[in-house]
Amino acid sequence: MRAPWVTYRPELKVLDCTVRDGGLINDHQFDNAFVRAVYRACIDAGIDYMEIGYKNSKKIFSRDRFGAWKHSDEDDIRRAIGEKDPSVKLCAMADATKSDYHEDILPRDQSVLDVIRVAMYVNQIPTAVDMIKDAHDKGYEVTANLMAVSVVQEPELDEALEALAATPAATIVVVDSFGALYAEQIEILVRKYRKAIEGTGKEVGIHAHNNQQLAFANTIEAIIHGANRADATMGGLGRGAGNCPMELLLGFLRNPKFHLRPVYQFLQEQVAPLHKTMQWGALxxxxxxxxxxxxxxxxxxxxxxxxxxxxxxxxxxxxxxx
Amino acid sequence: MRAPWVTYRPELKVLDCTVRDGGLINDHQFDNAFVRAVYRACIDAGIDYMEIGYKNSKKIFSRDRFGAWKHSDEDDIRRAIGEKDPSVKLCAMADATKSDYHEDILPRDQSVLDVIRVAMYVNQIPTAVDMIKDAHDKGYEVTANLMAVSVVQEPELDEALEALAATPAATIVVVDSFGALYAEQIEILVRKYRKAIEGTGKEVGIHAHNNQQLAFANTIEAIIHGANRADATMGGLGRGAGNCPMELLLGFLRNPKFHLRPVYQFLQEQVAPLHKTMQWGALxxxxxxxxxxxxxxxxxxxxxxxxxxxxxxxxxxxxxxx
Known part of the structure; x- marks a missing residue:
């Protein structure tokens, strides 16, 4: 009888998407104090990546109606986080067909961002491939997040993975947008994604939603089957049922670089009050x-x-x- | 690629323990209307077993302080459920060292109960073995629920399983009282329990708690590895973090004998109001x-x-x- 969960995999990295995914509840209106508190918590907790918002179009998402984290302008990011700490890579997500990426995403040497995460539906693969190339050429680490995989037909998925595997994206993420997948399906998908990227040096990621109270369980399942990038949010904050809770994920991981206390501090100080004005969870x-x-x-x-x-x-x- | 979750295993049976486990929140003070509504929901949903409460000692748990479902007297059960429907087997739990089982558990032909579930800690195995024998001799189907297995040492567990496998208990249940176990541990335990009962005709059950949002996931995991008896509660109602939610479990199972609508009806009519006065869930x-x-x-x-x-x-x- 082996107990592999007692040790850890050093190459496993964790991404916090509290502001980006939680912002879908409040039109990305989080104030600077909240965003800075997330950033501090990520630094103190040893979290590898923090996704601060979207790089989406100001034409589609007006500045009047949406908060700063829908567009993640450089000045707004710098104002919120203060001095940058190199231990946490800053990410923004750009949605295929909703982002003016050629103009809005600056060359990396002019940006505080380190990573662009390109989100797409399966019918948007060619646009996404161009976005991935654009961001990579500008100097970013790039991820490919194929959303709503639970409704993608297998031949389409195979084709999409082939196209994404040929891009310079460093990570391809299994995204269960509807929180519909069971563990056995997660296993099948992670194995398929790993096969698709074999020999490319890419990693497989997992982004789970909690609609069936399975976000944490499915994240563990993906990790067991070789996903080395895991998304989570503080308190599971996120649209609808929310995401894999960071406090559960870090409690499962055994890498001593991760620290739980800053996460609980964030929950006590920042998330507990939010429950009065925002609703999320596996209702x-x-x-x-x-x-x-x-x-x-x-x-x-x-x-x-x-x-x-x-x-x-x-x-x-x-x-x-x- | 196979998708075994699309079909179902006819031998898999579901037990509702809403009143018994949920009663740990309110000293088993549920009124007759609530208990009858659970019973009706179980009948209509095709649930195989309903656990109505404990058969515990009136000396330890006085009738002054505790409600009827701490003792589950025959008259109280009959008054609550009305006419008995043979499609749902009625169960009560008796705790080792807390039950006056010799006196309080009647011969089955004088009882409305069908099943006695004997709950024990690992240091109570001899008492539990006597209780199992007593209930079996009185004509009941019996289960053995070894609690808090996440803190039982392996040699003790092996010894306990050997003792329980030799009893007339029809089912031995993997009980994660602390909600501490991860999927890999559930797999190991279910395999071990199955091996212990090999050739006896017994079944393995699963009773999960939701402390880490893993009750449903771990119940699925146990089912995948051969557990054929699964416990759940309406709305996950249960002490502390609660249990595997019945609505999620039945949504996962594909046996057409199960029906979700009566469960949602129960949640809407009976559980939604409870949230105002009782607290449970994976806080x-x-x-x-x-x-x-x-x-x-x-x-x-x-x-x-x-x-x-x-x-x-x-x-x-x-x-x-x-």
Whole structure:
């Protein structure tokens, strides 16, 4: 009987996407104090990467309506984080077809960012490939985040992985946008992604959502099967059911470079008050959309309404509209 | 690539322990309407077993302080459920050293109960073996629930399993009382339990707690590795972090005999109001005791206090007292 979880894999790196994914709840309106507190917590906790927001279009997402972390302008980032600490790589996400990446993403030597994460749906692979090349040519580390993989057909996925494996992206991330996948499916996907990148030096990542209370479990599952990049958020903060909670992930990892106390400090000081104004977590309507392998938008809308605690009504509606 | 989760295993049976485990929050004071609603939901959902409470001692747990489901007297059960439906087997749990089982557990032909679940710690195996024999001789189906297995040493566990395998218990349950186990550990335990009962015709069960948001994931893991008896509760209701949520478990199982809608109806009508007066779920203090492989009692006490949202204070205290 072996107990591999008692030791650790030094090459495993953790990314915090609290501001980027949590910002989907509040139109990326987090104030500078909150963002700086996330940054401090990442530094103190030994977290490898912090994703601070999107690099998305100001035409599609106006500055009037959306907060700074939808666009992650250089000045806004510098103002929020103060002096940069080289121990945490700063990332921003750019959505295929929603980003003016040629203009808005500066050459890396003019930017405080280290990593561009390119997010795409499977029908946007050619745009994403161009974005990956653009960011890489500008000097960034790049990741490819193929979203909503639970609704991608296998031949399409194989084709997409072949295209992404040929790009200079350093990491390809298994993204369970709908929180629909069970452990056995995670295993199959991680194995497939690893096979697709064999010999390229790339890594496989995992980004799980908590619709079925499986975000942490599926992150562990992906790690067991060789994913070396794991996404998590403080308190699981994130759109809808939220993400893999950082406090659980770091509690599982055994690398002594990680420290839990700064995460709990952040939870006590910053996340506990948020529960009064923001809602996230594996509520029953998210369980239902997760089980149905659907985008959580219907559940988000339902929970915001007056009858948000009537999960049977929501279930019946989902079945009628299936 | 195979997708075994698309089909189902007919021999897999589900047990609802909402009243028994949820009752640990409110000293088993659920009223008859609630218990009857659980019973109706179990019947309508196709659930195989319902555990209605404990058969524990009235000397240790006085009727003044504790509700009916601490003792599960025949009259109280009959009054609550009304006419018995043979499709759901009724269970009660008896704790080793806390039950006057010789007197309080009637012969089955005088009882509305079908199953006695004997719960024990590893130092109570001889008492438990006598209880199992007593219940079996009285005509019941019997299960052996060895609690807190995450703190049992392997030689003790081997000895305990050998003793339990020799009893007439029909099922031996892997019980993760502290919600401390990860999937790999569940796999190892289920394999070990299966090996211990090989050739006896017994089944292995799983009873998971949600301290680390892993109750559902670990229940799936146990099922994948051959557990054919799975415990869950409506809405995950249960002491501390609660249990594997029935709505998630039935959503995962594909046996058409199971129906989700009655569960969601129960959640909407009975569980949603409870959130106003009872607290359970994978709150951060439970994450911490789960990670530390400790009984959740310290977290329960902390959360009931004024500073219950100060998870850093709780973390620091746990480390000081470790």
């Amino acid at each position: 029953v309507p998210y369980n239902i959309t997760g089980q149905l392998n659907q985008h959580p938008r219907a559940a988000i809308g339902f929970l915001a309404g007056e009858d948000g605690d009537k999960c049977l009504d929501f279930y019946d509606r989902c079945l009628r509209e299936e | 951060v203090p439970y994450n911490i005791t789960g990670q530390l492989n400790q009984h959740p009692r310290a977290a329960i006490g902390f959360l009931a206090g004024e500073d219950g949202d100060k998870c850093l204070d709780f973390y620091d205290r746990c480390l000081r007292e470790e």
